[in-house]
Amino acid sequence: MPVRADFPRVYPKLQPRRNVSAGDNSTFGTRTGLRQREIRSRLEEKLSPKDQVAIRMRSDLNQAIALLQKADPASVQAALKLLQGTVFSFSMKVCGHREDAEDTMQEVLVSSLPHLAKLEDSRALSVWLYTAARNRCWRSRKRHSYSRSVALEDLMPNDAELADLLASATASPEEQTLHAEDHQMVHAAVLELPPQYRIVLVLHDMEELETDEVAQVLGLKPGTVRVRLHRARLLLRQEMDKKLRGLHRQAHSEKAKARESARARRTPTCTEIFANLSEYMDGRLEAKTCDQMKTHIEACPACLAFIRDLKAAIDRSRSLRIPMDSEVGQSLRRMLAEEYLRLLKNGETLAHR
Numbered sequence: 001m002p003v004r005a006d007f008p009r010v011y012p013k014l015q016p017r018r019n020v021s022a023g024d025n026s027t028f029g030t031r032t033g034l035r036q037r038e039i040r041s042r043l044e045e046k047l048s049p050k051d052q053v054a055i056r057m058r059s060d061l062n063q064a065i066a067l068l069q070k071a072d073p074a075s076v077q078a079a080l081k082l083l084q085g086t087v088f089s090f091s092m093k094v095c096g097h098r099e100d101a102e103d104t105m106q107e108v109l110v111s112s113l114p115h116l117a118k119l120e121d122s123r124a125l126s127v128w129l130y131t132a133a134r135n136r137c138w139r140s141r142k143r144h145s146y147s148r149s150v151a152l153e154d155l156m157p158n159d160a161e162l163a164d165l166l167a168s169a170t171a172s173p174e175e176q177t178l179h180a181e182d183h184q185m186v187h188a189a190v191l192e193l194p195p196q197y198r199i200v201l202v203l204h205d206m207e208e209l210e211t212d213e214v215a216q217v218l219g220l221k222p223g224t225v226r227v228r229l230h231r232a233r234l235l236l237r238q239e240m241d242k243k244l245r246g247l248h249r250q251a252h253s254e255k256a257k258a259r260e261s262a263r264a265r266r267t268p269t270c271t272e273i274f275a276n277l278s279e280y281m282d283g284r285l286e287a288k289t290c291d292q293m294k295t296h297i298e299a300c301p302a303c304l305a306f307i308r309d310l311k312a313a314i315d316r317s318r319s320l321r322i323p324m325d326s327e328v329g330q331s332l333r334r335m336l337a338e339e340y341l342r343l344l345k346n347g348e349t350l351a352h353r
Contacts, residue, residue, distance in 0.1 A: 060086065061122035068116055071344055076337040081329065083109060086126075086207075087133050088324040093202045095137045096191040104136040105324070106332060113340050123213065130203060130217045138195075150194065155234035156274055157306055159266055161241075165305040186316045189239035193232055200225055201232035206317055230278035237313040269296055270303055277310060 060082045067079035087108050091101035111132060119125040157165070190198060190206075203214045204225070211229075215222045273293055279285050280293055297303045 061125050065120060065122065065125060068340075071341065073337055073341065076340055077333045080109065080333045080336050080340075083112075083129065084329050084333065085324055087129055088329075089322045090130060090133055090202065090207055091137055092322040093187070093190060093206060093320065094134070094195075094199055096187075100137070102324075102328060104133055107136055108132045109332070109336055110339075113336065113343060116340065117344065126207075126209060127213055127216050130207065130209065134199060134217060150197070150231055150235060152231065152234075152275060155231060155238065156271060157266070162266060162302045162305060165309050166301055183320055183322075185243050186240070186320045187322070189236060189243055189313075190317060190320070192239045193235050197228050197232035197235055200228040201236060201317065204229050205233070205314055206320060226278065226284075230275075233278055233310060233314055236317060237310045240313045240316065241309070266302060267300075270300060270306075273297065273303055274306065277307065281307075281311070 064079040064082040067075040067082075070076075084105055088101050088105045091104040092098065095101055095104065108129060112129065115128065116125075119128060190201065193201065199218065200214060203209045203217060204211065209217070211222050211225050214220075214225045214229075218225070220228075273280070273296060276285070276293070280290065283290075285293070297307065
């Protein structure tokens, strides 16, 4: 199959993801801003379900703020339901234990009551909630592996793995859909990541925070966030590959793998591109560098196969949804709503407008 020249249209998900949301006028640099806006306008015409989810996540927080400002029992309970879902889902992805996640959700929301009225935009609210939830999660779990780092070279595919990826590139849509819907497997893969990488992946790719927001939540420099994010994505791809191995990929014959081995030689340029894929996929490179990478990728079957596999792992993580027990949430919401309204009435909240 010939490689099409219009790479952004062939692989739209490799282009900037967050900038498709309405009202977001940010750019990635003076030389690439116009180009990224043009890409964004094309993507806005046909949003995928995952992009729609990304927009809804921030919309939920905006809706919660609007409901809180109505200051009536029904609206406050509806707002708290949205906040409960956000904190619980995040805590499950980071902690991995339902009891810990429920305790984190309750503690964070209780401590947030005096502050909610002053948080007037979704960015401030998300940073506050995720910071509080992150602190509570780390206190509740052992941190023996927190400082374990992973070398970038250890995350690069070798020629044998690239040959396997090329041989498995013909997986049917039914097979790919089945994998994408296996939320237990995705959740297990995320929890295998060392905590300092896992939390960056969860905040950036799964909870849809921007790099600067992740840096604020974690107390890191944005550059450190980007380094950890790329390693986290590569680690996730490895973990997903381990869990998928033995299913469809094992069905490929040694003959098929041997046939692809000649196309799977990793060149120094491939290695350099693999090391910078997150910057490329998130649209953070200068136009010239981006064009150079695109030229190589379009002509390199091994790079295309690896990018597809990495993108598939990222998309699966973004699709992970962990609902909360409705009965547990309902009783807590009622109690928290009563306390929030009491604080408002007595003037004990901060800067309620």
